[in-house]
Amino acid sequence: MKTNLRGDLATSLLAPALRTRFSELFGVAARKSVFAWRESPLAQAQVAMLDVSSNLMRLQPMPPCVIWVGHEQPGARFAQTWVGRLPQDYTVADLIDILDRAAVFLLDWKARQNAAPIAVAVQAAPPAPTPAPAAQPARSFAHSTIQPAAPAAVGSAAMAAAQGSRYRLGSWVFLGAPFDSAGYVSALALLARQPVTAHQLQAHSGLEPAMVAVLLRELAHRKVLQVIAPTQAVPAAASPSRAGGAVSQGFVRRLSHWLTGANRP
Amino acid sequence: MNASVKTYSSAAPMPRIAFMGPMGVGKTTAIRALCGDDMVASDVPNLDRQAHAKEFTTVGAEFGQIDLGDGEFVQVCGCPGQDRFDFLRQWVVSASVGVFVMVDANAPDVLQAAGALLAEAAAAEHPPLALVLSTRPASVATMQAFADGLQAAGHGVVPVLQVDVRKRADVLQALGVLVSMLSLRSESP
Numbered sequence: 001m002k003t004n005l006r007g008d009l010a011t012s013l014l015a016p017a018l019r020t021r022f023s024e025l026f027g028v029a030a031r032k033s034v035f036a037w038r039e040s041p042l043a044q045a046q047v048a049m050l051d052v053s054s055n056l057m058r059l060q061p062m063p064p065c066v067i068w069v070g071h072e073q074p075g076a077r078f079a080q081t082w083v084g085r086l087p088q089d090y091t092v093a094d095l096i097d098i099l100d101r102a103a104v105f106l107l108d109w110k111a112r113q114n115a116a117p118i119a120v121a122v123q124a125a126p127p128a129p130t131p132a133p134a135a136q137p138a139r140s141f142a143h144s145t146i147q148p149a150a151p152a153a154v155g156s157a158a159m160a161a162a163q164g165s166r167y168r169l170g171s172w173v174f175l176g177a178p179f180d181s182a183g184y185v186s187a188l189a190l191l192a193r194q195p196v197t198a199h200q201l202q203a204h205s206g207l208e209p210a211m212v213a214v215l216l217r218e219l220a221h222r223k224v225l226q227v228i229a230p231t232q233a234v235p236a237a238a239s240p241s242r243a244g245g246a247v248s249q250g251f252v253r254r255l256s257h258w259l260t261g262a263n264r265p
Numbered sequence: 266m267n268a269s270v271k272t273y274s275s276a277a278p279m280p281r282i283a284f285m286g287p288m289g290v291g292k293t294t295a296i297r298a299l300c301g302d303d304m305v306a307s308d309v310p311n312l313d314r315q316a317h318a319k320e321f322t323t324v325g326a327e328f329g330q331i332d333l334g335d336g337e338f339v340q341v342c343g344c345p346g347q348d349r350f351d352f353l354r355q356w357v358v359s360a361s362v363g364v365f366v367m368v369d370a371n372a373p374d375v376l377q378a379a380g381a382l383l384a385e386a387a388a389a390e391h392p393p394l395a396l397v398l399s400t401r402p403a404s405v406a407t408m409q410a411f412a413d414g415l416q417a418a419g420h421g422v423v424p425v426l427q428v429d430v431r432k433r434a435d436v437l438q439a440l441g442v443l444v445s446m447l448s449l450r451s452e453s454p
Contacts, residue, residue: 169422172412174405182438186445189396189424193446204448247362249451251280254333256444262299263437 007035007106009099010045010063013054018069022049022095029095035103046109047102064109065102082109100221166195166228167216173224179215183207187215195228279330281340282443283357283393285382286367291400291430292343293327295367298436299341300329358386361393363443370403370411370425376418379411383420394446398428398439 011019030037042048042058047065050056052073059066066081070088082105084098169191175184187205190196196204201212219225284292331339342361344354358364366382368375379397386395397415399408412425424442428435 171416172422172425174408174412174425174427182441185424185426185438186442189442189446190449192422192424193394193449196449200449200452204445206445247280247447247451249448251333251337252444252448252451254337255331255339256448258331258333259437259441259444263434263441 007037007047007099007103008040008045009037009047009049010040010042011049012042013051013056013058014049014069015051015053018049018051022069025090025092025095028092029099032092032096033099033103035099035106037099046106047099065105067098067102100217103220165230166197167191167201167219168195168226168228169219170224170226173219173222175218179218183211184215187212191219191225195226279338279340279360281342281357281361282440283342283344283354283361283364284367285344285354285358285364285386286400287369287378288345290367290369292367295365295398295400295428295430295436296327296329296341296343298430298433299331299440354382354385355389358389358393359391361386361389362447363394363396365439365443366395366397367400367430368397368411369401370399370407371401375411376414379415380418380420383415383423387420394443394450395423396439396443396446397423397425398430399425400428400430403427 011022014022026037026039037047042063043061045063047067048059048063049067049069050073051069052071054073056073056076062078062081064082065084066078067084067086069086069090072085082102084101086094086098090098169188172192173188175188178184179188183206187201187207190201190204198209198212198216201207201215202209205212207215216225284295286292327343329341331341333339342357344357364382364386366379366386368379372378383395383397386393397412399411403411408425408427412423415423415425424446426439426442428439430436
C-alpha cells in the first residue's frame with residue numbers, strides 16, 4: 001500500500017497579504033506535491049515561509065527548511081538550513097516546484113533522523129531540536145558524489161547526497177522518455193531488487209551522478225521511492241531474496257564487455 | 266536449423282540464462298537475437314493449434330550460447346511453458362543465474378502464467394534473478410496493472426520490460442538490465 005509522505009509547513013511569519021495569497025495557491029499545490037503538506041504551528045513545522053517582514057527571532061527551534069517569498073532580509077543567514085526562494089508574484093507551478101524541492105530535501109533529512117524507519121511510512125515527525133550538521137545542504141553537496149547538473153536538480157541532489165542512505169522502489173513503474181533508456185531501466189531494476197545507495201546505482205547502471213539524482217527525484221515525485229537511513233537496518237521485507245547461484249565479478253565484467261560489443265552497429 | 270554447439274570443457278558448470286514462457290511468446294526469436302545461429306532447437310509440427318496457431322513448436326528445451334572469449338561461454342536456454350515440461354524448466358532454472366519470464370501482458374491469464382513461472386524460479390535451490398518481458402504491444406495502463414498484480418500476488422517488485430524480440434537491440438537491452446542486476450549481486454557477500 002502506498003502511504004503518502006507528509007510534511008508540516010508554517011506560514012505564521014508571513015505578512016497577512018502574502019499569507020492570504022499563499023493559502024489560496026497552497027490549496028492546489030498541496031495536492032500536487034510529493035508530500036501531503038499541511039499547515040502547522042511554527043514549532044512543529046519542517047518548513048517555515050518567510051518574507052522581509054518576518055520576525056526571525058521566533059524561528060526557534062530552527063526548522064530544517066525555510067522558503068523566502070520575495071526579497072530576503074538583509075543579513076539573514078541560515079547556516080544549517082535548506083533555503084528556497086519564491087518570487088513575490090509566484091504561481092501555483094512555482095509553489096509546487098519549491099515544495100517538491102523542500103520535500104526531496106526532507107526525504108533525506110528525515111532519513112538521517114533515526115526517528116523515521118522508512119520515509120514513505122513516516123507520519124508527521126516531531127520537530128528536531130537542531131538539525132544535524134550533516135543536513136546542511138552546501139556541505140551535503142560538497143561531500144557527495146552527486147553534484148547537481150543544473151539548478152533544477154538541486155532538490156534531487158539534496159536527496160541523493162545522503163551518502164549511505166539506501167533507496168528502494170515501492171512498486172514497479174513505467175516511465176516515459178528520458179527514463180526509458182537502458183541505463184535508467186537498469187537503475188529501476190536495481191531499485192526493485194534491493195535497497196541500494198546512489199553510488200551503487202551509478203556503479204551498476206552506468207548512469208551519471210546527475211542522472212541518478214534526476215531519477216530519484218522523479219520516483220519521489222511519483223511516490224514510489226522508499227528511503228532507508230544509513231543507520232537503519234534493512235527491513236526483512238526489503239532485503240534481497242536469498243542469494244542465488246554464485247556470480248563472479250569477472251564473469252559479469254566479461255558478459256558486460258560482450259554486451260558492449262554486441263550493441264555496436 | 267540445428268547448428269552445432271561448441272563443447273564446454275571447464276569443470277565448472279556453464280553459466281546459464283533462461284527464457285521461459287508459453288508457446289509462441291518469442292523464446293526462440295529472443296535466443297536467436299542473442300546467439301545468432303549458434304543454437305540448437307527441436308522444432309516439430311505444432312499439434313496444439315487451439316493453444317497457438319503457429320505451424321511449428323519447440324519440443325523440450327532449446328539451447329544457444331554466447332562466446333565470451335577465452336573458452337568461456339554463457340548458455341542461453343529456452344524453456345517450454347507447457348505444464349508437462351515443468352521438470353525440464355526446473356532443471357534449466359536450477360543452474361541459471363537469470364531468467365526472463367516472457368508474457369503477453371494482454372492475455373487474460375497473464376498474471377497466473379507469469380506468477381507460476383516466477384514462483385518456480387523462486388523455489389529453486391539457488392533462485393536466479395528474474396525479469397519479466399512483455400513481448401506484445403500493450404498500453405502503459407495494461408502493463409502497470411500487470412506489474413501491480415504481480416506485486417499484489419506476493420512476487421515483490423518485479424522488473425517488467427516491454428520488448429520486441431524481433432529487434433535485437435531490445436533483447437540486448439533486456440540482457441543489459443539483467444547484467445546490471447548480476448553486477449549488483451556480484452558485489453554482495
